[in-house]
Amino acid sequence: MxxxxxxxxxxxxxxxxTEKANFAAYRAALGEFGIEFTWPVFLTTWGEDSRDFLPRIAPELSAGEVAGVRAAKARHYPAFLGETxxxxxxxxxxxxxxxxxxxxxxxxxxxxxxxxxxxxxxxxxxxxxxxxxxxxxxxxxxxxxxxxxxxxxxxxxxxxxxxxxxxxxxxxxxxxxxxxxxxxxxxxxx
The missing domain is CATH 3.40.50.1000 (HAD superfamily/HAD-like)
Structure with a gap:
């Protein structure tokens, strides 16, 4: 170079x-859809786009529900910025x-x-x-x-x-x- x-x-x-904040926001978002999200599962998703990992970790979600989880995560995320x-x-x-x-x-x-x-x-x-x-x-x-x-x-x-x-x-x-x-x-x- x-x-x-x-x-x-x-x-x-x-x-x-941002690990703690992302985990907390996804946990809250998935909880709205009745899905428990654990730290070990979260660690398997690190570095991936949620469009890719959400269908893998929650195959029961429809495409519309995946979009709903993503929107809920975005809504919850600011509340956890103090964890970054x-x-x-x-x-x-x-x-x-x-x-x-x-x-x-x-x-x-x-x-x-x-x-x-x-x-x-x-x-x-x-x-x-x-x-x-x-x-x-x-x-x-x-x-x-x-x-x-x-x-x-x-x-x-x-x-x-x-x-x-x-x-x-x-x-x-x-x-x-x-x-x-x-x-x-x-x-x-x-």
Missing amino acids: AIVRGVFCDLDGTLVA ELNRPLARTLQTWSGTARVALVTTAKAGAVAAVLKHHDLTQLFSFVVTGDDTERSKPAPDPYLLALATAGLRPEDCITFEDSESDIRSAEGAGVDVGRIEWSADVA
């Missing part, structure tokens, strides 16, 4: 530990890069959740742009989110680096040709 011109970053589990924790060293690193590179967030999270988390942690101004799960038809692990980020930034993959935490996210970035720095950080979620 030559000069880094683009620095991308994932949100959930990378820049912000910022990865301060990574945030400082991104702030440093923002003076010389395009810094962008590339996440499977939905736009409303992303906006709420960024506002809660005062990160809104850190990013040149944000790619959310609402912006591409195919989510991570498909390369589409990163291809959109590259196109939006007007950069080549070899000019960029990204920070990611999950195998699904890493496959997405690598599929688009972007080098990955793996983040193995999380708030205490035990």
